[in-house]
Amino acid sequence: MDQQTHQTAPQAPNIAFGSGMFKGEAKFVDYAHFNQQEVQTNTLDEPISETLLRDLKMIGYKLWYVIIPRPKESEGRKLRNWDLWGPLLLCLSLAMILGINSTSATDTIFGVIFVIMWGGSAIITVNAKLLGGHVSFFQSVCVLGYCVFPINLAALGLTFFSSKLTFLIRLGITGLAFLWSSFSSLSFMGSMMNEDKKLISVYPIFLFYLFLSWFCLFI
Secondary structure (H helix, E strand, C coil): CCCCCCCCCCCCCEEEEHHHHHHHEEECCCCCCCCHCCCCCCCCCCCCCHHHHHHHHHHHHHHHHHHHCCHHHHHHHHHHHCCCCCHHHHHHHHHHHHHHHCCCCCCHHHHHHHHHHHHHHHHHHHHHHCCCCCCHHHHHHHHHHCCCCCHHCCCCHHHHHHHCCHHHHHHHHHHHHHHHHHHHHHHHHHHHCCCHHHHHHHHHHHHHHHHHHHHHHCC
16 A cells, blocks of 8 residues: 655745845745745746736736735735835826826926835834834835835826816715725735724825825815
8 A cells, every 4th residue: 555645845944034124034945835926936937918918917916915904914825925016016107197188388297206105105104114014125115016006097187077077076086095905905904003003004005095096186
């Protein structure tokens, strides 16, 4: 009778790196409990098309998480694998959308949106870190950037249908996008905040999305 053997990946200790707000740990993958698709592969020898396709799939997954936010952060596990390509694309697209009907110069719109998104994300992350939250800097910037997606959709609709919509309807669409973005980000970042200071930690997140929504409504 053949004997079945069960092998598990050796457990390696986590390696700490960085200091201050950039401090974190490199966690090794337990190959016995993760799907093979979730294991990071060596991209040095693969074609560029495969690398781009995998990155696009990951961006699509994270956008889907924003569209249908999960009440539990554990269900959005892939958001832990941070990237800045998605937030950069959303930043560029939002600036271009708002620049279509704006009376201001396009470069001015882009500069304002760029400063708000990246500067605001950095301020929120630093604030959470100073209040005792267990937040990775780039992971937080990644999540906040992806959760701007509902505001992008609202800006796109307001840009092309603004002449057919009353102010109250435009206000309702913008308000829905604001709540959508806020809930999507809080469902993930809420678990990383200090419970005793969570209200102070999440307050800047509301201001961040509120200002972007106001910008879409009046620009």
